Amino acid sequence: MLRVHFTAEDLFNVTFASEPMPLVELCMALVAAQRTDEQAVFGRWRSLVARELPGRALPLFDLLRPDGDNPEFVEPCSRSLEEGLADIRGSAPLLTPDMFHRAAARAPGSASWLRALWDLDREAWDQLDSALRVSYEVLVAPHWARIRQSFQADVAWRTRLLAAHGIKACLASTHPAADWSGTAFEVGRPPDYEVHLGGRGLILMPSPFWTGRPLLAGHPSGAHLLLYPALTPLPLSVPGPAAGALDALLGRTRAAVLQSLVQQRTTSELARDLGISLPSASEHTRTLRAAGLITTERDGKAVLHSTTALGVDLLHSGG
Template sequence: MLRVHFTAEDLLNVTFASEPLPLVELAMALIAWQRTDEQAVFGRWRGRVGRELPVRTRPLLDLLRPDGDNPQFVEPYSRTLEEGLAAVRDAAPGLDPGALPRIAARVPGSPSWVRALWGRDRQAWAQLDGAIRCAYEAVVAPHWPRIRQSFQADVAWRTRVLAAHGIKACLASTHPLAGWSGTAFEVAVAPAYEARLGGRGLVLTPSPFWTGRPLLAEGPEGPDGPAVLMYPALTPLPMVEQARARGALDALLGRTRAAVLQLLVEQRTTTELARDLDISLPSVSEHTRTLRAAGLITTERDGKAVLHCATGLGVDLLHQTG
């Protein structure tokens, strides 16, 4: 379980990141590609990335494993690719020798390249630079407008939740198993990790690639500055439509998911939604799962039927964006 303890000062100092960051999103994309969850959403995207990802990116994949527990120096909080690459190079003298055995043990095959990296071998660092550039151009750069769209839509939505229902509801909406125990934010998903913010505050950062539980990390100002909580964006990248949205709700949720929510002003079954929207049952299930995780709909069983209906929060959203 993830457990993050807030003080009163922390609860008053929760903010949103201002924009997505290129190398952070690159790391999340490569991690998402290696994961096996959320197949209904990411399955086809993973297949396409697997076909398009150049061999030169292999060194970066050695460092970025699917669980997200990775060396932070390869995902710096930099606003451009070039700034990020400079930050990666500047990290060489400060690499923690104690982390090397853990990283080396996770590398498929021989860890000699990683050991050379920790030994500040010039060729190894040039290899890493090339791998990052190559991966960025293949996986992130062509989709940057959609990445920003997903990021901005999520921040807009959770800002509404924060204003209407408070910080606890806002944070609880970041994962289906998230909740609160007193002033401790909890997500009931392994592995166990506990942290105390101690008045530093927290920056919330949605990622359209991340599919696991929220990740807590040290922020760009180090241990004395706000921590960063990265969580799955409301609309993951494969579901961000490339066509221009027709309205505020489409921009926030995506056209199909917005249509699902609009239909659920009245209770409907999964089968009825699939029929009315002319989409597959698995697609309906994926849309309703995400809407439910955001607190916009409820779902209950009635015999063999699965019934969905908009919550008060979902109806409020429809009124505000109509």
């Protein structure tokens, strides 16, 4: 379970990151490529990655594992690729034996390359630099406009949610298993991680690649960074100018699902009316429900979905 303890000062010191960070998004993309969840959304994208990612990038899979609980030095909070790569190089003397043993225990293959990294072998660090560069050119650079669009749309929506319903509703919307226990924010999913913010505050960062429970990391400012799945994952983001505000926020299909659920519908009816598969319809309703935009109830064997008041409000504000 993730458990984050807030002081009164922390509750007033929750902010959003100003922009996505290239190395963070790259690492999340490499993690997403190895995961097996949300296949309706990410399945085709993962198949493309498997075909297009060069062999030079493969050592990164020994360092970055599917649960996202990875060494922080390889995903610095830097504003550009070059700045981030320099920060990674600069972190080399700070790597500890404990960090190595943890990374080696999680690696799917031999730990010899990781050992060379921790031993500050120049060839190993050059290999890391090359792997990150080639991965960035395939996974992030061609899609940066869509990554920014997903990021900005999520921040815009959650800022509105924060203003209308408060910080607890805003954070609870980041994951279906998220809830509050007093002044502790909890997400009932592994791995176990507990932190006391201690007045240092929290920075929220949506990622269009990440699909798991929110992740916690340090930030150069001294605050903690909470990385969570963006409302619109990358495969659903609009590749060009969006047709409307809701398309930019949710993606065209998910916006159509929300609009359709002004009238109560089953998952099968949604799939039929919108011309999408049942798994895709289920995935869209799950995400909209987690965001508080629709509600789901059972009527015998039927599962019925309909928009909430918040969903209707979003439809009105988005035209």
